[in-house]
Amino acid sequence: MTDVAGTHATAPVADDAKWQRVLRSFAENKQAVFGLALLVVLLLAALLAPVIAPQNPYDLAQISFLDAMMRPGEASPGGILHVLGTDSQGRDLLSAILYGLRISIVVSASATLIALVIGLVLGLAAGYFGGRFDAFLMRLVDVQISIPGLLIALLLLVAMGPGVGKLVIAMVAIYWAYFARIVRGVALVERKKEYVEAAICLALPRWRIVLRHLLVNCLPPVMVVGTVLLARAVLLEASLSYLGLGVPVTQPSLGLLIANGFGYLMSGEYWVSFFPGVALVMLIFGVNLVGDHLRDVLNPRLQR
């Protein structure tokens, strides 16, 4: 990128050149812009669900079995137009999807974020201090990663029982290892660089070296891995909910909605499963598009 060989005597580049560059290259990439726009729309829709949804799908008083399985575009006698139809319990599907999107995003994002923080702390400690702790942690990570995530989550959820909180715990238990591994690898590389030696030589406190020097330099790859894992987490949450081990039936996420409608798929009542499926695909697609581009932009080899 900038100033490769250091040939210019003065290099008057604007202060925040790096972030401008990130933004500009984002703006230049149609896929990235599309992915970002998609994500923003979905996030807004999830955030504003109580405002924009025609119905509160959690409020049993608003739901009537008499409205069950209405086709997309039909209006119920109550006066609500069911743009995407209703499900077997008479819930407005658009409302259910908006609320379900919320749950899917909250569960997978919080699980990813908690896993990120745990992985960051453990990975940094392992990379910086090394030794037995490092060896132990990396064995644990190896074992953890070699077992399929779905299996771990299934076992944990069977043991702990269902619930949103437990679902998050199960997902954190899977994803922390990926973060720990990548952070540890980056920290090992960064730790050997001379700016860390300089910090040691300047007698800076250890925590300061780890947090102010190492941590910030480990963040870009963590962000990239974070988006990949976020997309996976969305899918895993959907899978677990589909299997009935995730969120409670009264507060369906996208995965549970898909599961609910699955039985009707072959009998022509496609919409009950199909539209939540579309929403899930859009969410994963958006995260992946942004993540892919983030990976290009933050590629350490193109940096500095």
Next chain:
Amino acid sequence: MLSSPRSATDLTSGEAARAAAGLRLVAPDAAGPVIELRGLTRVFRKPLDFAARAANLLGADIREEVVRAVDGVDLSVQPGEVVGLAGESGCGKSTLGRMVAGILSPSAGDIYFEGRRVAELKGQARRDYALAVQMIFQDPYTSLNPRMRIRDIVGEAPLVHGLTSRAELKAYVREMLSRVRMDPQYDTRYPHQFSGGQRQRIGIARALAVKPKFIVCDEAVAALDVSIQAQILNLFMELREQLSLTYLFISHDLGVINHLADRVVIMYLGRVVEEAETDELFARPNHPYTTALLDEIPRIETRRRVYQGIKGEIPSPLNPPSGCYFHPRCPHAMPVCREVAPPLKTVAPGHRSACHLNDRPA
């Protein structure tokens, strides 16, 4: 310094007091060396991994890799002196410099700072030593944290150690930048916005910001263009005058060392083989290794081609030769050289060399 009122009647106790004071004061005083190394040694071990241990169980004989990167080095540096440290790649120059700068801990031997054993320093005294000895690094691209602004790179340590206050930090950093002849207005920029030479200046400013007395320059100009090298070397010499600094100047470029150093130390495979005043060493090199190095000093235009042509490979530090480490490559090698490691001996005033040739009757 101490000016205690003395009376004639009080002579004996006064003398005793001065003697006692002297005992404490002799060392930190300007009279002694700033840095003294005694038998300084650093061993790197690469422990066997699981596979190797498993192989050993099955009868293989895989040994732990042990490198004596620095092997019993004695050296003292007087205040204000510039000591040049030279030797081929891998002979332990950086390892020695890192130990002196407190980045690596020695495996054996001692470092004395202003007469006090560094290993015994605690708390404030330890911190004072850590700050008093700073290091300038070789690679201007990895030696600055890419995600910090110049003002934080330079200002972090003095702020943490209370050498300046938050209110005065900006002025403090700017003063450091002007000391290294940089435009102080650059303080809000990031390292990637500067050239190699400028980055090296920033690295120097960062070191100066903690008011060091002793600076280890590890190949500090090797990564720079020749024209920039001269500027940075001149900066080092200016700063030495202004701030009465002492340098340990590590370089594989004997031309630079000849230009800069008051005294030169030559290392070979972790050991010091020769040490003398610069003029003496360049005029009358004693050790065959030094002679070979001097023959290799390239002309300016080929400065980067250093040391090619000493006959033979540098032996592996994993498995050094017996006796004099240089014997497999030495044109004067004798039977004794294979058996006995020659100790450093004074061959002329201030001139020490480790070679059996000096033991022969003249």
